[in-house]
Amino acid sequence: MKTIGxxxxxxASKLVLMNDREIIDHRIDRxxxxxxxxxxxxxxxxLEQNGLKRSDVYVMSTGYGRNSIDIxxxxxxxxxxxxxxxxxxxPEAHSVIDIGGQDxxxxxxxxKTRNVIDFQMNDKCAAGTGRFLEVMAHALxxxxxxxxxxxxxxxxxxxxxxxxxxxxxxEVISLFARGTSKQDIASGIHKSxxxxxxxxxxxxxxxxxxxxxxxxxxxxxxxxxLEVELGFDIVTPKHPQLTGAIGAALIAQEKLNK
Amino acid sequence: xxxxxxxxxxxxxxxxxxxxxNKKIVAFMSHDNIPEELLDAAGIxxxxxxxxxxxxxxxxxxxxxPASTCSFAQTCIGLYSSKPHHYDFLNLVDxxxxxxxxxxxxxxxxxxxxxxxxxxxxxxxxxTLNSEALQYYKNELLELKKQLxxxxxxxxxxxxxxxxxxxxxxxxxxxxxxxxxxxxxxxxLEIFQKAILYGPSYLNELEDIxxxxxxxxxxxxxxxxxxxxxxxSMFIGDYLINLIExxxxxxxxxxxxxxxxxxxxxxxxxxxxxxxxxxxxLVARFKNNELGDHSVSNFLENKVxxxxxxxxxxxxxxxKKVGVINHIIKFCDHINIFQTFLKERLQEKGIRFLNLERDxxxxxxxxxxxxxxxxxxxxG
Numbered sequence: 001m002k003t004i005g006x007x008x009x010x011x012a013s014k015l016v017l018m019n020d021r022e023i024i025d026h027r028i029d030r031x032x033x034x035x036x037x038x039x040x041x042x043x044x045x046x047l048e049q050n051g052l053k054r055s056d057v058y059v060m061s062t063g064y065g066r067n068s069i070d071i072x073x074x075x076x077x078x079x080x081x082x083x084x085x086x087x088x089x090x091p092e093a094h095s096v097i098d099i100g101g102q103d104x105x106x107x108x109x110x111x112k113t114r115n116v117i118d119f120q121m122n123d124k125c126a127a128g129t130g131r132f133l134e135v136m137a138h139a140l141x142x143x144x145x146x147x148x149x150x151x152x153x154x155x156x157x158x159x160x161x162x163x164x165x166x167x168x169x170x171e172v173i174s175l176f177a178r179g180t181s182k183q184d185i186a187s188g189i190h191k192s193x194x195x196x197x198x199x200x201x202x203x204x205x206x207x208x209x210x211x212x213x214x215x216x217x218x219x220x221x222x223x224x225x226l227e228v229e230l231g232f233d234i235v236t237p238k239h240p241q242l243t244g245a246i247g248a249a250l251i252a253q254e255k256l257n258k
Numbered sequence: 259x260x261x262x263x264x265x266x267x268x269x270x271x272x273x274x275x276x277x278x279x280n281k282k283i284v285a286f287m288s289h290d291n292i293p294e295e296l297l298d299a300a301g302i303x304x305x306x307x308x309x310x311x312x313x314x315x316x317x318x319x320x321x322x323x324p325a326s327t328c329s330f331a332q333t334c335i336g337l338y339s340s341k342p343h344h345y346d347f348l349n350l351v352d353x354x355x356x357x358x359x360x361x362x363x364x365x366x367x368x369x370x371x372x373x374x375x376x377x378x379x380x381x382x383x384x385x386t387l388n389s390e391a392l393q394y395y396k397n398e399l400l401e402l403k404k405q406l407x408x409x410x411x412x413x414x415x416x417x418x419x420x421x422x423x424x425x426x427x428x429x430x431x432x433x434x435x436x437x438x439x440x441x442x443x444x445x446x447l448e449i450f451q452k453a454i455l456y457g458p459s460y461l462n463e464l465e466d467i468x469x470x471x472x473x474x475x476x477x478x479x480x481x482x483x484x485x486x487x488x489x490x491s492m493f494i495g496d497y498l499i500n501l502i503e504x505x506x507x508x509x510x511x512x513x514x515x516x517x518x519x520x521x522x523x524x525x526x527x528x529x530x531x532x533x534x535x536x537x538x539x540l541v542a543r544f545k546n547n548e549l550g551d552h553s554v555s556n557f558l559e560n561k562v563x564x565x566x567x568x569x570x571x572x573x574x575x576x577x578k579k580v581g582v583i584n585h586i587i588k589f590c591d592h593i594n595i596f597q598t599f600l601k602e603r604l605q606e607k608g609i610r611f612l613n614l615e616r617d618x619x620x621x622x623x624x625x626x627x628x629x630x631x632x633x634x635x636x637x638g
Contacts, residue, residue, distance in 0.1 A: 064624055079632035103625060116636045118605070121629055203598070 001256055002057045005248030006043065006072065007081065008035045008065030011101025011130055012215055015042040016245040017050060017057070020253065021088070025050055026242055031101075035065030043071055060252035062244050064102060076251050078244050083107050083116045085247025086211040089237035095206035097197060097226065097234070098243070099216035101130040106201035118204045128196040130216050136189045139172045140182050147186055148219035154187035187221070194225035201230065210234045213243040261310075261495035262344050264448075268455055269347040275303060275459075276350055282409060284379060285348070286355035287334065287363045288491060288515055291383055291550070293399060293540050294457065295422040300406040300414050305351060307334050308454050308516060310496035311618030314340065322369045328362035328590045329617040330490065335366050338374045353409070355379045359552070360592040379405050385552045387545060395544050399537045419536035423525065429458040433521040435468050440475040443485070443509030444499045450516050451494045482506035483637045484578050486565060488600075489585040489593045489614075491516040497623070498616075502583070505631045510580070511568060513561075523547060551592070558596055562603045569609060581610035581637050583630075588617035610637050 002024070007014040008031060015027040027042045039061070047054065054071075061072035062081040082098045082105070096107040108118040122128060137144045151157075158180050160171055175185050193216075201210075210230070216222055217240035227234055237243055275281055285305040286292050294304040311333030316325070319335035337345050354376045356367040371378035381402050384391035403414055436449050449467060453460050485507045491514040492498055502509065512518060523543055533539045544550070548560045569580045584600055586593050597613045604611045612633040616626050 064628070077628050077632040077635060079628065080635045116632070119629075119632060119636070121625065121632075 002052065003249040003252035003256070004043065004046070004057045004059045005081070005085075005245035005250070005252065006039050006059060006061045006066075006069055007063040007078065007242075007244035007248060008039050008061065008069060009063045009078075009100050009102070009215070009244070010065075011134075012241060013038045013042060013063075013065075014242050014245040015039075015046055016242055016249050017046050017052075018246070018249040018253065021250070023246065026239070026245070028241060031065070035068035036070065039065065039069040040071060058252045058256055060248040060255075062248040074252065074255065076248055079105060079107055079119050079121070080116055081244045081247035081251065082213060083109050083247065084250050085243030085245070086213055086237060087114060088243070088246050088250060090209060090211050090235060093209045093211045093235075095201070095208075095210040097201055097206070097210060097212050098214040099129060099193075099197060099212075099222070100214040101134075104128045104197050104200065104214075104216075106197070106204055106206055108204050108206065120200045120204050122200065128193050128200070130214070132193060133189070133216060133219065133222075135169055136172060136186075139169050140186060140189075142182065142186065148190065148221035150183050151186035151190040151221035152224065154181070154183040156184050157191055158184045158188035160185075160188040160192040190219070190221040191225050193222055194229045198226055198229035206230070208232050208234075211243075212236045213240040215241045217241075264452065264455075264494065265309075265344040265347075269344070271456070272303065272305075272347045272350055282352040283350050284353045284355055285351045285376075286357060286381075287331075287359065287367060288454070288493070291359070291544065291547075292355060292357060292381060293402070295419060295426050295536075295540070296399065296402060296406065296414070298422040298426070298457070299418040299536075300410050302406065302410070304457065305347075306454050307337075308451065308491065308493050309333065309337060309345070310493035311336065313619050313621070315342075316618055322373065323365060326589055327365065328360070329588045330493070330590065331362035331366035333493075333618060335369055338370050351376060353377050353379050355381055358382045360590070362590070362592075383544075383552065387550075387554060392541055392545055396537060396541050399540055403537070416536050420539075423536055423539055424530065425458050427524050427530070429453075429461050429464075430521040430524045432461060432464055432468065434524075436464075437511065437518070437521075439468065439471045440478060441471055442478055442503065443487075443507075443512075444503055447492060447499055447509070447512060447516070450512060450520075454516055454520065455494070478508060480506065481508040483634055484508055484510045484572065484576070484580045486511045486513055486568065486580060486582045487517075487585060488513040488561075488565070488582060490514065490587040490590055492585065496618075498585070498626070501623070501627050501630050505627070505634045507581075507583075507630065507634055509583075510572060513565070514585070551596075558599055558603075562600070562607075565604065566607050566609070579610070579637055581612065581633065583633070584611065584613045586613060586615040588615060 002019045005016045011031055013029050013031045017025040025046055027046055032038050059072045061069040061075050062078050066075045082096055086093050086096050094109055098105045103122050105121045107116055110117045137147045158175050172185055212223055212234045217236045281303050283303045283305055284297055288306045288308040297304040311329055315336030316332045318340040319332040322335050354371045356378055358364055382398055384394045407414055433453050436446050487509045551557050572580050601611045601613055
């Protein structure tokens with residue numbers, strides 16, 4: 001039986017259709033306030049385009065909106081799903097940093113059992129998350145896709161002392177007022193995210209091989225600054241945004257095989 | 259029982275006791291090691307502040323203390339500042355005791371006494387256990403006794419203090435039996451919370467509950483994992499217990515002030531016979547508390563050992579795995595500072611451990627739920 005992993009995040013919804021360990025198709029769309037609708041739409045679309053019926057697939061939901069999806073046969077947290085998903089790309093990986101729209105997580109995987117043995121997660125604060133980057137990109141009037149490249153052009157990163165989204169936005173405005181360049185501000189913003197997330201990750205003793213996933217892993221500056229803060233190289237999978245959905249689909253497969 | 263119902267009932271009960279028995283009420287922050295027996299012997303009703311917060315209560319406190327203050331301290335101030343109607347009984351409080359369990363406790367108690375015009379009593383606890391500290395503790399007891407005697411206008415007799423000590427002792431011993439009952443963690447918590455609120459006047463009801471539960475044990479279903487809950491107490495009205503049980507976890511031990519840390523502080527019968535001076539008895543209890551998180555220098559090692567033994571015993575008995583949730587109320591520096599040590603020491607011993615830091619905001623309910631569910635998945 002084929003499996004579907006649906007990862008309903010606060011900013012993006014992701015869906016992966018798998019046959020055993022092969023990814024057949026996937027979808028990514030922006031999450032709306034209506035998690036159920038976006039998840040169901042993606043689900044129906046992927047079934048239709050692959051000529052499948054509901055009864056042909058087993059569905060595992062994950063992510064912040066995992067409980068809103070009533071088409072799911074089962075649910076798993078994004079922590080367990082990401083830990084499984086990154087192993088699809090890096091079977092030997094020991095640690096994970098996932099930065100999504102609303103939260104960031106550090107996960108430790110047992111070398112022996114390949115299961116999660118520890119994790120840290122931010123709480124309701126948006127600091128060090130995709131949402132933080134979005135607010136900052138807006139404040140800088142730069143498209144979110146380009147803010148990472150812009151940051152890496154800086155030779156003199158601005159000091160952003162606040163990790164609070166609201167205060168950091170005020171800080172950015174005051175840096176503008178002082179004539180600081182966009183790239184220096186962007187660089188400071190990225191460094192502040194990396195500092196915060198690396199601090200959280202160090203608390204559980206992350207070590208190589210560390211996989212960086214989630215939507216923010218597509219941002220090259222966050223990756224580079226994280227490497228500096230952690231003191232070692234990190235890797236990103238081919239589809240960093242899909243690891244939660246892939247993990248959910250793989251867990252579904254394991255469940256069916258039991 | 260819903261917490262609103264519990265508070266409404268308690269409000270009526272407290273009002274009746276105050277009016278009919280002409281009693282004064284002294285409130286204090288929940289986890290303080292206040293000798294409530296002394297208050298009881300003076301005919302005063304002790305009221306532990308043991309109420310969970312909310313967004314409204316926390317923000318109501320921000321006129322007095324910054325938002326980066328312990329969420330429980332914010333809640334206590336918020337209760338006085340906004341006076342929600344289920345908490346009408348706070349208007350009945352005659353005195354508020356200021357003690358030094360932690361900085362936030364001192365700040366919150368001082369603000370409550372100063373800005374809400376409640377007369378203040380002081381009771382400070384030493385942070386060590388040497389002979390001078392024990393003498394200091396005794397002096398504080400004597401001083402508190404004097405303050406209470408002025409309030410009631412008569413001497414507090416030693417025989418009355420002894421009587422109260424025995425009464426609380428019997429009550430706590432009975433309360434410790436709840437630990438062994440075959441009921442859900444949420445049911446145990448409800449009993450502990452009510453016990454903290456009502457004190458020994460809850461004894462008869464408590465005995466009934468225990469007897470009924472022993473004669474008709476309930477099979478606890480849908481439990482995936484047994485848990486020990488340590489750190490900050492789960493206060494009345496907290497939704498956290500629901501999140502834990504909805505995730506398949508069952509708390510078998512509340513290693514917190516609302517729970518084990520309260521009912522474990524009992525006197526041995528031998529001590530009650532040997533020590534005749536009631537204040538010396540209270541000093542002995544302070545001295546013998548191996549888990550006193552301020553006064554015992556190696557209390558964390560004692561705690562690690564205690565938890566490890568409890569887990570081993572439970573796993574041998576039931577064959578079930580036990581995990582530990584360390585509950586850290588945001589900006590509770592006191593518990594926060596121990597989190598890494600406790601986690602590392604217990605993980606070294608192969609025990610699954612979760613540091614669960616949160617405030618009372620509803621906004622982080624989703625993330626809180628994810629952390630708890632992920633912990634359960636990790637245990638599986």
